[in-house]
Amino acid sequence: xxxxxxxxxxxxxxxxxxxxxxxxxxxxxxxxxxxxxxxxxxxxxxxxxxxxxxxxxxxxxxxxxxxxxxxxxxxxxxxxxxxxxxxxxxxxxxxxxxxxxxxxxxxxxxxxxxxxxxxxxxxxxxxxxxxxxxxxxxxxxxxxxxxxxxxxxxxxxxxxxxxxxxxxxxxxxxxxxxxxxxxxxxxxxxxxxxxxxxxxxxxxxxxxxxxxxxxxxxxxxxxxxxxxxxxxxxxxxxxxxxxxxxxxxxxxxxxxxxxxxxxxxxxxxxxxxxxxxxxxxxxxxxxxxxxxxxxxxxxxxxxxxxxxxxxxxxxxxxxxxxxxxxxxx
Amino acid sequence: xxxxxxxxxxxxxxxxxxxxxxxxxxxxxxxxxxxxxxxxxxxxxxxxxxxxxxxxxxxxxxxxxxxxxxxxxxxxxxxxxxxxxxxxxxxxxxxxxxxxxxxxxxxxxxxxxxxxxxxxxxxxxxxxxxxxxxxxxxxxxxxxxxxxxxxxxxxxxxxxxxxxxxxxxxxxxxxxxxxxxxxxxxxxxxxxxxxxxxxxxxxxxxxxxxxxxxxxxxxxxxxxxxxxxxxxxxxxxxxxxxxxxxxxxxx
Amino acid sequence: xxxxxxxxxxxxxxxxxxxxxxxxxxxxxxxxxxxxxxxxxxxxxxxxxxxxxxxxxxxxxxxxxxxxxxxxxxxxxxxxxxxxxxxxxxxxxxxxxxxxxxxxxxxxxxxxxxxxxxxxxxxxxxxxxxxxxxxxxxxxxxxxxxxxxxxxxxxxxxxxxxxxxxxxxxxxxxxxxxxxxxxxxxxxxxxxxxxxxxxxxxxxxxxxxxxx
Numbered sequence: 082x083x084x085x086x087x088x089x090x091x092x093x094x095x096x097x098x099x100x101x102x103x104x105x106x107x108x109x110x111x112x113x114x115x116x117x118x119x120x121x122x123x124x125x126x127x128x129x130x131x132x133x134x135x136x137x138x139x140x141x142x143x144x145x146x147x148x149x150x151x152x153x154x155x156x157x158x159x160x161x162x163x164x165x166x167x168x169x170x171x172x173x174x175x176x177x178x179x180x181x182x183x184x185x186x187x188x189x190x191x192x193x194x195x196x197x198x199x200x201x202x203x204x205x206x207x208x209x210x211x212x213x214x215x216x217x218x219x220x221x222x223x224x225x226x227x228x229x230x231x232x233x234x235x236x237x238x239x240x241x242x243x244x245x246x247x248x249x250x251x252x253x254x255x256x257x258x259x260x261x262x263x264x265x266x267x268x269x270x271x272x273x274x275x276x277x278x279x280x281x282x283x284x285x286x287x288x289x290x291x292x293x294x295x296x297x298x299x300x301x302x303x304x305x306x307x308x309x310x311x312x313x314x315x316x317x318x319x320x321x322x323x324x325x326x327x328x329x330x331x332x333x334x335x336x337x338x339x340x341x342x343x344x345x346x347x348x349x350x351x352x353x354x355x356x357x358x359x360x361x362x363x364x365x366x367x368x369x370x371x372x373x374x375x376x377x378x379x380x381x382x383x384x385x386x387x388x389x390x391x392x393x394x395x396x397x398x399x400x401x402x403x404x405x406x407x408x409x410x
Numbered sequence: 411x412x413x414x415x416x417x418x419x420x421x422x423x424x425x426x427x428x429x430x431x432x433x434x435x436x437x438x439x440x441x442x443x444x445x446x447x448x449x450x451x452x453x454x455x456x457x458x459x460x461x462x463x464x465x466x467x468x469x470x471x472x473x474x475x476x477x478x479x480x481x482x483x484x485x486x487x488x489x490x491x492x493x494x495x496x497x498x499x500x501x502x503x504x505x506x507x508x509x510x511x512x513x514x515x516x517x518x519x520x521x522x523x524x525x526x527x528x529x530x531x532x533x534x535x536x537x538x539x540x541x542x543x544x545x546x547x548x549x550x551x552x553x554x555x556x557x558x559x560x561x562x563x564x565x566x567x568x569x570x571x572x573x574x575x576x577x578x579x580x581x582x583x584x585x586x587x588x589x590x591x592x593x594x595x596x597x598x599x600x601x602x603x604x605x606x607x608x609x610x611x612x613x614x615x616x617x618x619x620x621x622x623x624x625x626x627x628x629x630x631x632x633x634x635x636x637x638x639x640x641x642x643x644x645x646x647x648x649x650x651x652x653x654x655x656x657x658x659x660x661x
Numbered sequence: 662x663x664x665x666x667x668x669x670x671x672x673x674x675x676x677x678x679x680x681x682x683x684x685x686x687x688x689x690x691x692x693x694x695x696x697x698x699x700x701x702x703x704x705x706x707x708x709x710x711x712x713x714x715x716x717x718x719x720x721x722x723x724x725x726x727x728x729x730x731x732x733x734x735x736x737x738x739x740x741x742x743x744x745x746x747x748x749x750x751x752x753x754x755x756x757x758x759x760x761x762x763x764x765x766x767x768x769x770x771x772x773x774x775x776x777x778x779x780x781x782x783x784x785x786x787x788x789x790x791x792x793x794x795x796x797x798x799x800x801x802x803x804x805x806x807x808x809x810x811x812x813x814x815x816x817x818x819x820x821x822x823x824x825x826x827x828x829x830x831x832x833x834x835x836x837x838x839x840x841x842x843x844x845x846x847x848x849x850x851x852x853x854x855x856x857x858x859x860x861x862x863x864x865x866x867x868x869x870x871x872x873x
Contacts, residue, residue: 112756118789120754120822148439153670155435159653159661160477161462165455165850168435172451176731179444183697183715192717193693213669217652217661244789248714256735259853266856267661273865275659337862339869379668382683383440386676391442394501395693397562398554398719406747408697408715409824410792436672443695445716445727452730459848497675536847539840546838547726554723648671 082174082227083143083207084296085234085323097128113314118244121187121409132315133243134188135204141181142199142206146380147227148174150210154220166263170224173256180252184245186408200385208366209292211374218271218278218285225264226289226331230296232257233326234318242314245410265334272338286335287343294361295369297324303363328356411593415586416527417471418489419596422584422634423518424464425490428480429642430511431457432649436498449547453508456540463533470529481653485643486636493576493630495642502565503573505555509548510577510610516545517605526594549613556617563618571622578603579630698724699749700732701783701794701831703740710742710794712783712824721745721832729841735851738842741834748830750803752823756788760819762811779828780806784820792824 098106105124112119119125148171155171158164182192198204209227214220232254239250271282298304298320310316318326328347335342346359369377434454441447465476473479493511498504519541522534555562581603584590591598614621632638653661668674695717702713713732718724724743733741752761777800783792798813800806803825810823849855 115757117756120788122751122754145439145444149670149673152439152672153668154652155438156432156648156671157651159650159655160481161458162850162855163661164432165458165462166856168438168451168455168458169851171438172448172455172734175439175441175444175447175451179448179716179731180714182444186697191694215669247789248791252714259851259856262853262856266858269858269861270660273861274661275656277656278659278661339865378683379673382678383668383673383676386678387440387442390440390500390676391446393559393561393565394442394446394555395695397558398723399692399695400719406697408746409699409749409751410712410714436675440672440676443717445718445731448734449726449730452734455848455850456844459850537844539843542838543729543841546841550722550726554719 082147082177082231083140083234084209084230085238085298085318085320098126101126110312113242113312118247119242120244121407128309129313129315130188132310133246134185134190136315137181137185137188137243137246138190138195138198139205139207141178141185141195142204143210144174144178144181145199146206146210146384148178149380149383150212150214150376151220151223153214154217157217158220159217163267166267167220167224170260170263173260177249177253177256180249181246183408184243184249187245187410189407196384196388200381200388202372202381205370207296208370208374209296210380211369211377212289212292213376215288216281216285218281219288221264221267221271221282222285222289223264224260225268226293226335227296228257228260228264229331230293230323230327232261233323233330234297237317237323240314241317245408248410269338272340283340286340290343291361291365293327294324294358295363295366297321297327299363299366300360325356328358332356411527411595412586412589413471415584415589416530416595417468417473418584418586419590420464420468420471420530422489422491424461424468425488426494426511426515426580427457427461427464429488429490429645430494430507431455431459431461432645433494433496433498434504434508437501437504442501450504450508453544453547456544460537460540463537467529467533477653478657481650482657483646485638485646488636488638488642488646489634490638490642491576491580491582491630491633492639493573493579493633495633495639495645496573496576497641499569500565502555502562502569505548505551506566506569506573507577508544509552509613510573511580512541512544512548513609513613514577514580514602514606516541517602517609521597521602521605524594525596530595552613552619553616556614556619566617567619570619574622575624575628576630578624579633581606582631582634584634695719697746698728698743699746700724700728701742701744702728702732702738705737706739708739710740712792715746716743725832725834733842733845735845735848737845740839742831744826744831748826750825752807752825754785754788754822755819756821758819760816760821761823762814762816762820765807765811777801777805780810781826781828781831782806782810783824783826784814785822786818786820788821792822797828 106126109125151167152171155167158167182195185195186192214223235250235254239247239254241247268282271278301319301321304320307316332342344359346357349356431454434450434457437447438451441450462476465479469475493507519534519538523531523538525531556566581599583599587598590596611621697715698718698721699715700713701710703710716724716727716731718727721743728741728743755761755764779797779799781797782795784795785792798806798809800809806825807823
């Protein structure tokens with residue numbers, strides 16, 4: 082579950098490309114232009130490698146941390162159907178993290194190093210998971226709408242240029258279809274249920290709307306320029322494009338359930354065919370991404386504690402690898 | 411055939427699976443490695459799914475629907491053995507419990523697949539493959555960790571010492587034991603325990619672990635007749651927290 | 662040390678998170694990385710084996726346990742194999758309709774059918790997709806194995822990458838354990854088809870309408 086916002090800061094283009102062999106660079110770009118994927122053993126510019134590691138790693142972290150807010154409700158899911166579905170859903174997020182770490186590893190960064198960077202607070206993950214899931218309804222809104230947002234981004238990225246990332250995303254997108262359906266199913270039941278249930282789901286939607294708008298990252302006019310990453314098919318869509326697509330697909334579905342979206346300015350401009358909305362508070366976004374959200378501390382502490390509790394198991398079965406081999410595909 | 415006897419048998423099987431599946435799901439998202447997290451979660455889901463299959467059989471026999479049965483009873487109405495309700499603790503205990511319980515379950519299903527009650531035999535047969543993976547998983551992990559480092563051996567041994575008297579409690583006899591055996595519904599707890607012990611001993615023999623000696627007085631019976639540790643009621647309260655907001659609602 | 666974290670998650674409350682965990686992480690050990698194993702899956706009897714991805718594991722046995730739930734917990738599965746990544750011999754990649762086999766130099770072959778060992782041969786037919794199992798050849802060394810594969814392959818499609826795994830280094834699931842996948846079709850809780858609710862929406866709208 083990853084919205085893709087905020088993954089490409091600090092590009093220093095002039096310096097990054099000056100040391101690359103122009104011949105190899107031309108071949109690399111021609112391959113991408115032809116629509117062929119880049120595979121791990123192909124030559125690639127250092128900048129491409131660096132930005133991909135950064136992006137895929139953030140995506141992986143978002144999956145493993147993303148397992149936590151919904152995990153909150155695993156032991157309290159109401160009824161067999163929800164209990165089993167939520168267990169499977171959160172399990173899938175862990176599975177996605179595993180697949181994405183593997184894709185990032187093909188670029189040369191070991192998984193343990195990535196996990197270390199996560200728990201030491203060095204790398205980022207999707208901001209939205211720093212918000213708490215207060216009630217059962219929050220977990221259903223996450224399963225439906227956060228996953229919906231993630232699918233918009235992931236489907237776009239699955240058309241990108243890096244083979245291992247595409248392979249991981251093919252599998253992930255197939256699994257996300259279940260998340261989306263399960264989440265929608267749960268929200269439908271609450272929305273069409275008792276007064277209490279409707280109240281729960283409306284309150285949850287109110288809480289999650291701003292984080293959802295943040296999920297796709299700052300508006301394009303505020304973001305770093307990424308033309309080269311677009312040409313290299315690393316960045317496949319802009320933050321605003323993703324946000325617009327999400328609104329286009331899901332606002333009607335939310336309204337269909339008689340729920341109110343907490344933004345009086347939200348409407349589709351029939352002339353431009355674009356959604357208009359109140360800009361969410363981007364200062365809050367920055368604050369939370371820099372560590373000052375309601376759950377940042379807890380999320381990392383849980384990951385650290387999980388690592389710590391599992392350390393003896395890993396140590397017991399560890400066979401030192403003489404020469405590390407990166408995964409092939 | 412006494413319907414009460416069959417119901418009692420089905421309740422204890424279903425309750426065991428539900429409570430253990432619930433406990434094991436506490437590891438989902440925080441397991442010792444990503445891959446083991448996934449594997450353990452699958453088995454937790456399997457357990458809950460298996461319990462549902464048995465609650466459905468009970469429903470067909472006139473009991474309440476599975477959700478009501480699972481989410482609305484109090485601790486003293488549960489027939490699970492005490493082993494499954496104990497807190498998950500660290501991974502050493504969770505693994506040892508999984509090992510001890512799943513070998514018992516595997517033996518139970520093998521016997522149930524021969525049951526004179528066709529519905530029970532069918533369910534047992536259907537789920538055999540699933541349980542095969544569970545025992546394979548337990549077997550491999552116990553052998554690895556039971557032969558690895560001083561720390562892992564010590565951890566497993568102390569978890570085993572703690573869990574074993576509870577594990578023997580799995581085989582607490584039903585008041586209908588003779589009835590079940592004579593009618594070919596089930597081979598009986600005593601026979602089951604014997605088959606289980608042999609398999610468990612066989613795995614333990616391939617490790618540096620020792621099966622503790624337990625006197626009859628030390629065995630933790632009571633679960634089957636609704637006598638539980640202090641851990642079950644809080645588990646049930648947590649499990650039904652949302653469901654009980656409105657038990658008549660569809661969630 | 663007492664737990665200090667007031668989480669909304671009862672599971673987290675039981676993890677015993679202390680002030681120390683909340684703020685610091687001890688330096689991890691130097692070598693905390695497992696080897697990787699390639700996991701190869703046959704989704705359906707007769708469909709053939711295809712690479713699914715990797716798992717981190719200390720040995721093939723655990724790799725199998727892990728691969729089963731990471732790569733075959735949905736839909737159907739009829740077989741699985743694992744091989745250490747280090748045991749996979751990978752050819753260079755080609756592109757743009759050029760097959761790896763086209764670049765293969767003729768190897769001087771020692772005709773000796775009794776000697777040698779078996780190799781499993783995997784082909785990549787499209788960059789960005791998975792390698793699929795093409796077949797097995799017998800050869801005295803990997804170079805000869807590639808040549809044997811070139812001879813036997815019908816070249817209907819260009820092959821952009823080849824994996825060779827000595828048959829001794831790849832572990833297929835035994836027939837007698839394949840029942841572990843028997844209940845996959847019953848796991849409908851992981852399937853989109855189990856979550857249809859348009860009826861509910863329609864009924865709700867009807868209710869609203871009739872209340873107006």
